[in-house]
Amino acid sequence: MSETMTVSTQKGTSPRRRWTLDAIYCNLSYLTMVLPGAIWLFIFAYLPMPGIILAFKNYRLQRPPEDFWTQNKFIYSLIKSEWVGWDNFKYLILPVNLNNTLEFVRNTLLYNLLFMVAGLVCAIALAVIIYELTNRFWAKLYHSIFFLPFFISWVVVAYVVYALANQSGIINTALASLNMPMLEIYKAKILWPFIFLIANIWKYTGNGSILYLAIITGIDRQLYEAAAIDGASKWQQFFNITLPQLVPTIVLLQILAVGRIFVSDFDMFYTLPANSAFIREVTTTIDVYVFNMLRSTSPLGYPAAVALVQSVIGFVLILVANYIVRKVRPDLALF
Numbered sequence: 001m002s003e004t005m006t007v008s009t010q011k012g013t014s015p016r017r018r019w020t021l022d023a024i025y026c027n028l029s030y031l032t033m034v035l036p037g038a039i040w041l042f043i044f045a046y047l048p049m050p051g052i053i054l055a056f057k058n059y060r061l062q063r064p065p066e067d068f069w070t071q072n073k074f075i076y077s078l079i080k081s082e083w084v085g086w087d088n089f090k091y092l093i094l095p096v097n098l099n100n101t102l103e104f105v106r107n108t109l110l111y112n113l114l115f116m117v118a119g120l121v122c123a124i125a126l127a128v129i130i131y132e133l134t135n136r137f138w139a140k141l142y143h144s145i146f147f148l149p150f151f152i153s154w155v156v157v158a159y160v161v162y163a164l165a166n167q168s169g170i171i172n173t174a175l176a177s178l179n180m181p182m183l184e185i186y187k188a189k190i191l192w193p194f195i196f197l198i199a200n201i202w203k204y205t206g207n208g209s210i211l212y213l214a215i216i217t218g219i220d221r222q223l224y225e226a227a228a229i230d231g232a233s234k235w236q237q238f239f240n241i242t243l244p245q246l247v248p249t250i251v252l253l254q255i256l257a258v259g260r261i262f263v264s265d266f267d268m269f270y271t272l273p274a275n276s277a278f279i280r281e282v283t284t285t286i287d288v289y290v291f292n293m294l295r296s297t298s299p300l301g302y303p304a305a306v307a308l309v310q311s312v313i314g315f316v317l318i319l320v321a322n323y324i325v326r327k328v329r330p331d332l333a334l335f
Helices: 002-010 015-026 028-046 048-057 072-078 085-095 095-132 137-151 155-163 170-177 188-218 221-229 235-257 266-271 279-282 286-296 303-326
Strands: none
Touching: 002 170, 002 266, 048 072, 048 303, 072 279, 085 095, 085 303, 095 137, 095 235, 095 279, 095 286, 137 188, 137 266, 155 170, 155 188, 155 221, 170 279, 188 279, 221 235, 235 303, 266 286, 286 303
16 A cells, blocks of 8 residues: 555555545446536526526616627626615515415415325325336336327316316316306315325326335335234335335435425416416415516516525525434435
């Protein structure tokens, strides 16, 4: 080892540097696989980050002079627009807007909490059910059927819902033939939490169960056989064998989910209600609110301020959730 150290020193390369180069060479294939995702993340996540300055300015689109170093209107306007500090953030808590802001925050928070709990239970349940099927053909078929909705656009789903539930739709036509009152779901606020929950479970359960199914498949089958010999029921096997193996993954995914608890599924919340004013109180989330501000004549600084607050709160929530997990179970912490 001393000879190796001497040779490395003579060549002008420290042992630490040599180990790093070796590590990169040994993991070159893995680094190459990660490279496309890293490039995508840099372009779409890190490169636009200087744009957060938009939340602190009164943005006005301007034409750059010919001698300016860039002719891009957006960048020039971003630099030259008036700095207003926290005024864009104060707009959200003005008395005239405070009730709407709290309403949108409430909707986003409660829907995400509901989706987190229901989605976790349904994903694990589906993974266990698929694993317990003895016929592998039917297991793959059922899992493919549940996984298929993940690839269907919310726009298509919105048209299906409209075809089923509008005044002349299939449901109301059937009710009319039975001399029953019409069901106007685009006016019934109480129905939409259930509609969103069913739609979310229908679309994401199959995709969410993949990771849990992979973990369950990797559990040693002899553990279940030994438990069965000892007289353990399926429920006892689940709570004493399967669930403890899933806990690290569950905790990791929930920490990440907490970071997005103030970010809603925009496509679902925007398309399914069909922009009905009667149910806007229970269907508008923060992301829909931001989009509506972008469509209106509001200054761009307002939606930029909302988006920045969303990101900061999400970052803080991840840190808090990870800190709590690290205090309770350090081995399950994300970092």
